[in-house]
Amino acid sequence: MNLPSKVLETAVNELSQFPGIGKKTALRMVIHLMKQPEEAVGSLAKAIINLKTNLQFCVTCHNVSETDECDICKSVNRNKRVICVVKDFQDCISIESTGQYNGTYHVLNGLVSPLDGIGPEDINISSLLRRVIDNETDEVILALSATMEGDTTAFYISKKLKDSPVKITQISRGISIGGELEFADEITLGRSLIGRVQVG
Amino acid sequence: MNLPSKVLETAVNELSQFPGIGKKTALRMVIHLMKQPEEAVGSLAKAIINLKTNLQFCVTCHNVSETDECDICKSVNRNKRVICVVKDFQDCISIESTGQYNGTYHVLNGLVSPLDGIGPEDINISSLLRRVIDNETDEVILALSATMEGDTTAFYISKKLKDSPVKITQISRGISIGGELEFADEITLGRSLIGRVQVG
Numbered sequence: 043m044n045l046p047s048k049v050l051e052t053a054v055n056e057l058s059q060f061p062g063i064g065k066k067t068a069l070r071m072v073i074h075l076m077k078q079p080e081e082a083v084g085s086l087a088k089a090i091i092n093l094k095t096n097l098q099f100c101v102t103c104h105n106v107s108e109t110d111e112c113d114i115c116k117s118v119n120r121n122k123r124v125i126c127v128v129k130d131f132q133d134c135i136s137i138e139s140t141g142q143y144n145g146t147y148h149v150l151n152g153l154v155s156p157l158d159g160i161g162p163e164d165i166n167i168s169s170l171l172r173r174v175i176d177n178e179t180d181e182v183i184l185a186l187s188a189t190m191e192g193d194t195t196a197f198y199i200s201k202k203l204k205d206s207p208v209k210i211t212q213i214s215r216g217i218s219i220g221g222e223l224e225f226a227d228e229i230t231l232g233r234s235l236i237g238r239v240q241v242g
Numbered sequence: 243m244n245l246p247s248k249v250l251e252t253a254v255n256e257l258s259q260f261p262g263i264g265k266k267t268a269l270r271m272v273i274h275l276m277k278q279p280e281e282a283v284g285s286l287a288k289a290i291i292n293l294k295t296n297l298q299f300c301v302t303c304h305n306v307s308e309t310d311e312c313d314i315c316k317s318v319n320r321n322k323r324v325i326c327v328v329k330d331f332q333d334c335i336s337i338e339s340t341g342q343y344n345g346t347y348h349v350l351n352g353l354v355s356p357l358d359g360i361g362p363e364d365i366n367i368s369s370l371l372r373r374v375i376d377n378e379t380d381e382v383i384l385a386l387s388a389t390m391e392g393d394t395t396a397f398y399i400s401k402k403l404k405d406s407p408v409k410i411t412q413i414s415r416g417i418s419i420g421g422e423l424e425f426a427d428e429i430t431l432g433r434s435l436i437g438r439v440q441v442g
Binding site: 043044045046047048049050052053055056057059060061062063067069070071072073074075076078080082083084085086087088089090091092093094095096097105106107108112113114131132134135138139 | 244245246247248249250252253255256257259260261262263267269270271272273274275276278280282283284285286287288289290291292293294295296297305306307308312313314331332334335338339
């Protein structure tokens with residue numbers, strides 16, 4: 043692309059570094075920005091910088107937070123005796139939006155993946171184990187993805203906690219709500235048969 | 243979406259104002275930014291602000307430029323006696339990338355569109371007419387889109403310039419290179435028949 047100005051070119055290059063955004067989309071974004079008032083562009087730039095300067099990770103659960111301890115860990119309305127273990131903070135957002143959970147979280151910031159050279163010491167597992175031992179914990183819910191990495195991580199955590207009295211659970215896996223049996227893959231369907239629950 | 247922090251929420255809202263970018267994509271972009279080093283995020287923010295502070299429009303052709311007069315208008319290698327009239331500066335980028343054009347441009351910044359209340363006085367037509375009259379101009383190439391608005395604008399400009407000795411041309415319309423006849427719409431095909439050129 044032959045851009046008429048270095049300023050344009052820099053902006054297009056910067057924006058096309060986002061995943062899934064190519065040069066053409068970046069140019070469309072730049073054109074959109076050029077049509078905005080100066081204040082709007084300034085507030086976008088500020089919001090972007092704030093991400094790095096005003097955000098940190100909660101010392102307890104490693105969720106993103108604006109303070110040392112995140113709002114969920116600080117809240118008196120959350121059940122501190124239940125810890126839901128998730129891969130990253132996006133999973134916290136997903137679980138929070140269900141409105142079905144009132145405990146706390148522990149963000150691993152990754153999953154054990156021997157193939158990628160990620161071991162248990164590379165993610166926030168030791169702080170989880172310390173948290174479970176140091177505080178009165180009733181239940182650890184493993185809300186990890188149904189992949190080899192998720193299963194490996196879940197297995198590792200369960201093994202490490204097997205001598206403690208804490209209850210370890212895993213989110214249920216099976217057919218999606220609204221999902222048709224005929225479209226479910228055989229592994230999911232097999233698992234949902236094995237994991238069947240009594241209803242009557 | 244329940245975001246765990248106001249800073250995150252602001253950034254997601256700002257980014258989702260881009261056309262075609264929803265909250266989920268904006269969140270993905272924010273997560274990408276959070277993983278970048280502080281300098282990278284700073285340089286993105288700076289590139290965005292520069293768009294408003296360091297870019298202006300060329301006084302001659304209205305193309306985007308970092309100086310009063312754009313690089314094309316300043317260049318001694320471009321033929322100043324040929325002016326290609328385009329709708330916006332993106333069209334300049336498209337034509338420049340063909341490598342087939344060595345003249346100058348005139349960016350109208352819109353097209354005459356009575357239905358949208360845009361008249362000839364709302365776009366850069368008067369400066370084009372002045373340019374053609376004040377300077378020695380051999381040819382005005384109308385490179386406008388093949389729509390009602392493009393045709394209306396082209397007709398208006400041709401009419402205004404009909405008493406001047408300048409040659410007025412229009413980019414050819416017809417079947418795209420590599421296009422199959424059976425997939426061309428009937429209007430394009432009809433026009434390409436009318437606009438046939440002798441080859442032997």
